[in-house]
Amino acid sequence: MTRYRVMAYVTGVLLVLLTFSMIAKYVLDISGAADFTRVVSILHGWLYIVYLVFAFDLGAKAKWPVRKQLWVLLAGTVPTAAFFVERKISHELAAQLAEPTPVVAKA
Numbered sequence: 001m002t003r004y005r006v007m008a009y010v011t012g013v014l015l016v017l018l019t020f021s022m023i024a025k026y027v028l029d030i031s032g033a034a035d036f037t038r039v040v041s042i043l044h045g046w047l048y049i050v051y052l053v054f055a056f057d058l059g060a061k062a063k064w065p066v067r068k069q070l071w072v073l074l075a076g077t078v079p080t081a082a083f084f085v086e087r088k089i090s091h092e093l094a095a096q097l098a099e100p101t102p103v104v105a106k107a
Contacts, residue, residue, distance in 0.1 A: 001093055004058045005086055007051040008075070012082035014044040019079045051076045062093060 018040045024033035052073055059069040075085035 001058060001090070003054045004051075005090060007047065007054050008082045008086035011044065011048055011051045011076040012080060012086075014040060014047060015076065015079050015082070018044050048076050051082075058089075062096075 018037065021033050021037040021040055024030040025037050055072050055076075056069070059072060064072070072085055072089060075081045
């Protein structure tokens, strides 16, 4: 779960930076924003793939339904969504892990 959480935060921060750099480049017409936008977009693209792998791995281990898996995977594409989804998923998984597991007696 730690790998997913780290990548969710990294992806979220990069996406917010990318959003601000796009605004600076196209709306505010700041000259140096073009290079920064290019670097952040490439970095976000590669790290989003790593995020997808870790999120899919976590979903497979947690046996999530397909809808929930897609919801978590797409959270890295909407600015700030990764933060909220990560928090919700972390709380859900922590609650699942805190539940006592029934002990099965061997016959």
